Amino acid sequence: MNKSMATCYRIFCVVLGLAAGLTLAAPARGQDGAATPPSKVERKNRAPVARDILRVKLPKPVEAKLKNGLTVLIIEDHRAPFVSVQLQVGGAGGLYEPAAMTGLASVTAQMLREGTKSKTSVQLAEAIDRLGASISAGSSFGSSDTVLSASGLRDNFDEWMGITFEILLQPSFAADELEKLKQRLRVQLREQRSNANFLLSERFNRAVYGDHPAANVSLTAESLDRLTQDALRKWHRERYAPQNSILGIAGDVRAKDLIAKLDKRLAGWKKSDLKPALPRDPQAASARKVFLVHRPNSVQTTLSLGNIAIDRRSPDYLPMVVMNDVIGGGASARLFLNLREEKGYTYGVYSDFTALRYPGPWRAGGNMRTEVTEGALVEFFNEIRRIRDERVPLAELEESKRSIVASFALSLEQPSRVLGFAITRKLYGLPADYWDGYAAKIAAVTVADVQRVARKYLDPEKIQIAAVGDAGKIKAVLEKYGAVEVYDSNGAPLPPGKS
């Protein structure tokens, strides 16, 4: 069917039949001197594809503001006798914790489940498990929020929701449980060092975020010592404020009855004056740097390349969504087709970007066998240069946009995902019709937009490269990209010449 013909869809024009001329990569570059011809991605364009995009409208949540200022979003969905809850406690995330108290937000959140005024830790666990419910609380490093997630059956929704509010409002921060949690966390501090991905994010986040709080990916032995009962109580008292928070509920509930109930149930959660002030934004690095974590016995190099790009409200957000999808969004993106499907360097290679209240990095990376570290780096830079220097072919752009818009239908299977869209809109103050207009806004992204954001945010001269692997085998390779700072797997810098 349709050989290289542009076809107009309801939403936008798409070319389905891509000629094989869309060369996805140059022939294999002889990294391992393969004797067989290169493995080439190929399109036959014979599959029966429905041309229309199945357009869906995301269900709108019922919105309310409680007397204490808490924003409530409810998605009614009666498919299954099940309910999911997500409470974003704004201003209580690790983003706002004092520099010497890394992990304060996270440990406070983890302690919520370790006892309340009326229940011990084990009594709480029993009560939750008895209901078949799941309740957790956490705050990721660099996040503006602490998040409580709960889910369970509709039949006993009132009971497990009651426990969720109990841990939110009446945690005991019991001394013995805090000591036990800290002991577990101390062991985890050590255990996580076996993991290449942990070592990579520790180094990469430090490289791109500098002294911004999001540079942290873990608490430290020193900060753990400072996390006292008093410190946790103070954090909970001062930072858990309803007027900065969003409560999202999705599933088999009746919104109207529920809102009245919530107003009553949460009356004890009092409004405060807290207005969280963001720390100074992280700045994109201005010169390329290379960081290497020496992890003995590694048979792969774990790589991440990137730099600070945009925040969630940036006008470049949608062009970045499309640009990222083209270069590394999944199994049909350029990086995957080049480094895996043609070169066989890796099991998977992807890119993504983090865009929150403050700018976060775009990054690309993956795991590849030590011997092809150089070949992989060459291809990462080739792909970055290609998306900057060459205009993305119109057909490829339209396919990417089609993929983004068409995939919305899938999110309708899970009410919790629909709720997620609504929460995102609220968190970042996006307009009420934001998701209704999303497809049209994606459709409006142009070839020039993609090239513009690629040039702006994917600068090979300023990119930060982090690698975890066997320094003896890959340091010389990395040095071709700049002076290499070497660390051991405990995070300590190694003096030059010692690896």
Added chain:
Amino acid sequence: MTAKIWRTVSPRRTWVAVGIALLFLASVLNAEAAGTKPTKRRAPNAKAAAKKTKPADKAPKAVKSYDIDFKEFKLKNGLRVLLAEDHHAPTFSIAMTYNVGSRDERPGRTGFAHLFEHMLFQGSENVGKGEHFILIQNNGGRANGTTNADRTNYFETLPANQLELAIFLEADRMRAPAINQANFDNQRATVQEERRQNYDNRAYGKTYEAVIDLAYDSFPYKHSTIGSMDDLNAATLEDAADFFRTYYAPNNAVLSMVGSFKTETALTLIQKYFENIPAQPAPAPADVSEPDQKAERRKTVEDGFAQTPRLDIVFKIPPANTPDWYALEMLGQILSSGVSSRLYQKFVKEKEMALNVYADAEEKRGPSLFWFSLLARPTTDLAALEELLYEEIARIQKTSVLDSELNKVRMQLRRHRAQQLYSTRSRANSLGHFAVYYNDPDLINKIWRIYDQITSADLQRVAQKYFTEANRTVVTTLPKTAAAPSGS
């Protein structure tokens, strides 16, 4: 352990959360399933004609049934077809489950079933290499394939208007995959990277293979699905042709679909694209039988990445979908599912000897393993840790578990059954799973009743019968650089 064609989640910021993950029933229901009280409704059998089904969203009854109402058909070439309409969302999922897994491999070719799974994404008569993913992705869908010891599956979720695309893609690669040397070498390299990423370059990556190698005597389950590097290197195109001819026949597969389509339309398309694929002689089933184990087996594995020791203790148990297996599966949930579970409270909270603890009956079509795994703290005395686990096992053997413990698991099952109703993919995969494993797709509805009927006496009986010294295999994984694990 399952191997996949590609990892579908991109790397994100680490999320710190409270509590332990519910490792629940992953083995039974493809990670998203599970449930509650049985109802009387029976799924129609193969002879039932294609009656028109009503969309599920009409006229809610006083008490909803959460059964999955599927229709079953068989094509002339033997392809079994299971179709369940669900018009809740404008989406559907298709799953092709092939009755072949790493248990069907021969010595010297470990890893081949999974390598072959990768080859079915490398193009077919009407689909180019890489085009499968491109077609799915560009139309808003998601796709993957996985292989384990007992089956291989391929699945896609798409917007409802791409029904024909999904059926066409699955048929084209069953009928005429295009396998050439360049693509074979490429995917061999990719699979070897998968092995490095998931086994050779991570802590405890060698432990799983050490355990199954020691516990099993017969080849089919003694080796891992990912296979050895040497065997992957030895695989040839001729192997692929043989493997395809033997196992990738319509009469050796199940096609299941759940979602927003009309059964008649789907069936017509399935007939159009699949019916001309010829049947093949049924392959001989692998001999998975195991001799009785006569004495305890022990081994120590050194691990160059691990920072802290791990203790794995397994017992040989019967095949899944047998009364004893279900009781063992339930026992595993009681022991380690949830923060309130016995082993979590004992080892992680009270004694502070382990970072996490896991107890679960593996689901295999043949002889399975009941798996205890404890990630020790660096200073834990491993002998004491092992001894304490045996005390906990003895407690189960001597005293029956509490009704409250059983009820907890039943509530968790109800929860999982309710959740199963959202995802079309998990239901399509489950139908294919139950059909291929047990020739009984209606287990998707009946399995809840089986769990409901298990009593604490059953649990005590199976604990006594299988958790014996002679029947166990103990593998200790030690950090390579660490000093000998004394109490310190």
